[in-house]
Amino acid sequence: MKTSQPRILIIYTGGTIGMIDNPQTGVLEPFDFTHLIDNVPKIKMLNYEIDNISFDPPIDSSDVNPGHWVQIVRAIESNYHDYDGFVVLHGTDTMAYTASALSFMLENLRKPVIITGSQLPIGEVRTDGEENLITALQIAAERTPDGDEPMVQEVAILFENYLWRGNRATKRSADNFNAFKSHNYPELAKIGLGINYHEEALLRHTHGDEVALKAHCSLDTGVMVVDLFPGITEQILRHQLSTPGVKGIVLRTFGAGNAPTARWFTNAVRDAVDRGIVVMNVTQCVNGSVMRRYAAGDALAATGVLSGSDITTEAALTKMMFLFGAGLSDRDVRSQLVRSLRGEVTVGR
Ligand code: ASP
Numbered sequence: 100m101k102t103s104q105p106r107i108l109i110i111y112t113g114g115t116i117g118m119i120d121n122p123q124t125g126v127l128e129p130f131d132f133t134h135l136i137d138n139v140p141k142i143k144m145l146n147y148e149i150d151n152i153s154f155d156p157p158i159d160s161s162d163v164n165p166g167h168w169v170q171i172v173r174a175i176e177s178n179y180h181d182y183d184g185f186v187v188l189h190g191t192d193t194m195a196y197t198a199s200a201l202s203f204m205l206e207n208l209r210k211p212v213i214i215t216g217s218q219l220p221i222g223e224v225r226t227d228g229e230e231n232l233i234t235a236l237q238i239a240a241e242r243t244p245d246g247d248e249p250m251v252q253e254v255a256i257l258f259e260n261y262l263w264r265g266n267r268a269t270k271r272s273a274d275n276f277n278a279f280k281s282h283n284y285p286e287l288a289k290i291g292l293g294i295n296y297h298e299e300a301l302l303r304h305t306h307g308d309e310v311a312l313k314a315h316c317s318l319d320t321g322v323m324v325v326d327l328f329p330g331i332t333e334q335i336l337r338h339q340l341s342t343p344g345v346k347g348i349v350l351r352t353f354g355a356g357n358a359p360t361a362r363w364f365t366n367a368v369r370d371a372v373d374r375g376i377v378v379m380n381v382t383q384c385v386n387g388s389v390m391r392r393y394a395a396g397d398a399l400a401a402t403g404v405l406s407g408s409d410i411t412t413e414a415a416l417t418k419m420m421f422l423f424g425a426g427l428s429d430r431d432v433r434s435q436l437v438r439s440l441r442g443e444v445t446v447g448r
Contacts, residue, residue, distance in 0.1 A: 114190025160190025184239030198265025
């Protein structure tokens with residue numbers, strides 16, 4: 100049972116939460132951590148030991164790339180034993196990609212990594228940033244009722260009224276305070292007067308505590324997303340499927356995983372699969388899953404395309420980066436892609 104003051108490490112990467120208005124241009128730009136923290140004097144009331152690491156310079160999350168994910172993972176790895184939990188402050192635009200990537204990169208995670216940000220900068224009167232930051236810190240410090248272990252032992256996104264599994268969440272609104280949602284997995288906690296955890300939804304590990312954190316810092320960017328649309332031509336599709344350097348493709352299809360049934364279409368996809376490209380079928384719908392329900396989906400499955408079930412595009416793409424980055428054979432990448440590694444997908448559909 101842990102009784103000492105919680106120790107939390109904040110990793111500040113940038114995003115609206117810490118931005119200020121540039122009076123010359125009239126647009127928001129990332130600003131330093133001191134400005135951010137000075138605007139949240141209530142933090143002292145938590146009585147936690149809080150340290151921080153800041154990106155220099157902080158960035159708009161539209162600039163995030165896998166190198167930044169490695170920076171965050173290294174910061175967590177090298178401080179893992181000194182802190183009870185981690186709060187990552189991040190822009191909302193690519194937060195779901197970062198959350199997904201971190202979930203794969205941090206194997207055997209047993210501590211909370213809570214990612215948050217805001218829609219309004221922390222210096223603004225109606226900011227959502229103050230509440231998001233404070234709630235994220237409380238979640239990062241939370242222990243199970245017996246006090247034996249951290250309540251959250253995974254990468255999660257805290258935004259306004261909900262805590263979501265990071266690799267299940269998607270940004271759904273550019274202006275609503277509840278900017279994220281996980282459409283295919285229940286919330287990990289609902290934030291109202293209190294923080295109500297849904298313990299049955301939280302990730303728990305089957306092997307014991309002695310398993311050490313394993314940080315994976317090699318990611319392969321030879322992946323891409325191909326979005327289907329009515330009117331896509333053979334020329335355009337074949338061009339995309341033959342992009343030099345691409346090993347893995349997230350193919351975003353219609354409805355329950357359906358695609359055109361024209362022979363040129365299935366031939367083009369089969370040719371890509373035969374060349375060794377790993378193609379995974381992910382639905383364009385935010386809710387629901389790829390199923391073999393229609394002939395239009397069945398024809399695609401017969402080409403050797405993998406079913407992404409109910410995985411998000413963000414999780415599918417970063418999972419491919421992670422698996423190819425680990426140097427696995429195409430065969431192993433394919434077999435890992437259809438398994439749940441960090442609770443990112445519902446298997447057995
Ligand atoms: N453009 C900002 C970012 O993603 C938006 C935000 O933080 O809400 O960094």
